[in-house]
Amino acid sequence: MKHSSVQKPKSLRQTEDLAFASMKKTSLALGISGAILLPLLPTMAVAQEVSALQKDKQKLQEVEVLGKRAESNPNVEVGAPYKAKSSADSRHTRPLAETPQTIAVLTRSALDDSGLTDLKQVLGAQPGITLGTGENGNAFGDRYIIRGQEARSDVFVDGLRDPGMSTRESFAIEQLEISKGPNSSFAGRGTAGGAINAITKQATLDHDFERVSVGVGSDSQRRVTADINKGFGENFALRGNILYGKEDVPDRSPSSRSRQGVALSGLYEASKDLSVTLDYYGLRTKDKAPDLGYYLVGTVPDRVPAKNVPVYGQANDFLKSELDTVTARVNWTLAPEVKLTSLTRYGKSNNSYVTTGASSATRYDGATGTAYTTGVLDGGHTGWQDIDYFAHQSNLRMDTMLAGVKHEFIFGAEYADHKVVSGNFSVTNTGTFNCKTTAGKGANNGYCFTDSSGVAVSNLTNLAGRNATRLGWNQDWHIKALALTAMDTVDLTDKFTAFGGVRADRFDLNLIRRNNTTNVVTGSYAYQDTLFNGHLGLSYKITPKFIVYGSAASAQDINGGEADSGTSSGYGGAVLYQNKIAGAKPETSINYELGAKWNLLDDKLLATAALFQTQKSDVMEGANYDTVGTFNTGKNRVQGLEFGLSGNVTEDLSVQMGAAFLDSKVLASATAANVGKPLSNFAKKSFSLQAKYQLTDAFSFGTSGRHESDRCGGQPDTAAGFSATGYCSQPVPAFTVFDAFAAYRFSRRFDVRVNVLNVANKDYFTAVYRSGSFLYKGDARAVRFTLNYEM
Structure with a gap:
């Protein structure tokens, strides 16, 4: 049965055609037409036609943007492309403006305009989120820190946990939802600082479209994407997204990045009450000679980033990910007030890296014994992991009247089976040593950037002649979990609304460690436990568009919950005691939040503010546990104030803005x-702003900027490293970076966009490893031209 939304295509196309016509019917064109027709037609006929054309023009001026294409995301506010009106997670039964929780949403339009493509770049630009070092910080890919809490394992795709520590791309994302604060009632274990939920592009019967984007830019950048949706009859639709991208790291060649991806979605709508969607997602990413950035030099209080560090990643180094998932979802309206949403996914991913770090050190000329300070290569860092996972989630929504008030119940069940097998590589060097690590004359045994006279190595990326061979596994991490949830949203009065949710997670964790050169098992650890978490919110409508709310929520991290950390307990790995997994309590976070949300300007602009406190107790710090009772020795607190603004400030000005002041x-x-x-890794202040102004129907321009205050490196969940005199041992300087973009639409089908990233070509740094030997450098200035064509 064909639902009413299928009738949209004709009216949408008519609107777009009229918009295209409006560009032609300018005042000048009307004047010329009148001059040509005047001698040929009676005066009255001319007057009538000009009058009709002028009325037509006035009517067409109501079209907001020339050739504005139909929005494929039903969660976006109509006419406000930077504003999401609702979450794509069906468990949020109310609009975002009425949800008693901080949830920041980035729409597809905002992502496109920003020019940022890797998820790490996108999230690193958001207030309240900082980045950590990935490789050798015990994370294989992107590492996020939300409100000071680790979130590298708290990434979800369409509401299901994505367990692979991989490099993530945005080409198939429809909108990105960032939930702030403990979130275990929705997301299960972890989520102490919040969660990231990527909503993927789905096939739709609402309208057909074919969109192709071709990008070229500085640093040999090439990027091609396509997004094609086609309906077949009234019941079936297919959507495909493809990606091909390659670029040198800006100003850091020969370090380069490549991205290839495919996302396919098929929708079968058996009736207006039942639909089934089957998706496939595949992504291949590879960084060649990956750039670990700069490093710190000097001693406190003069510990600063080194200057003009050359690219030292070795030619055979790499960082790569391969991901394949298949997802089936069912949306079934069982009765007018009863709806079942079911999601099932099976996925595999493979992540691996061989990288080289560097630092400043004193070295010696083997021939003369002369001492000098120079940059030096370290011995390399390696790892691989193979992930195999299955997950199922079903949520039943029931709207019913109880005690004279309407309840919106959600009852859910979730099962997950995640297995991660990991190991490392053996590294061999064939390059000739060019410096000595110990004082005096003698045989060289190190690799240095320069000689004792300061002359730079001519071919630094091949200095070590580094090669790697994959070894067998040294860790088998496996977790099975079953969760039950119950939630309810109820209007207590016409102004008071309450939300409550509880979740129980029963998990079974197994961890096997072995020596991957002898294949001897060195440890086998297993335990089971049940987590209970809840979320409670109460909101009050001061006006129909303005609410204030209060909420409380909890989250728990388990012993050994980070698959990439093994028994490195300071990074979320298992805490051991007498060669057994310790009987440590889960780390528990409690968040209290007071906030306000205001829908403004005919619901085109949403303003938010939140005051919060998150306290985490029973923290497993990774100390040398030698007695029972010291496993949960840490406690920390984060307090702060966050502001947000998203949508249309005027009919022509769109903004996405946020600020976070944290302690x-x-x-x-x-x-x-x-x-x-x-x-550690905590920025007290962070701001972001993206603004776009539609100057004419055809031309728009905008800017984006972000600021992070300085921060200090160290081990996750513990204090930042400070010297005895109170100076940060591993500082990351504050930075402010601006981007710019502009777009011109030539016709309904064709437009061009230019992005200039890091306009001022500022050297800035996004993360530091706790030793200071990695200081990730933000990208230098990059220019990107993108041609968009809609068939």
């Missing part, structure tokens, strides 16, 4: 000196 403190620690210090 953190270690409240308890096995290391007494840590108490009172701020958390």
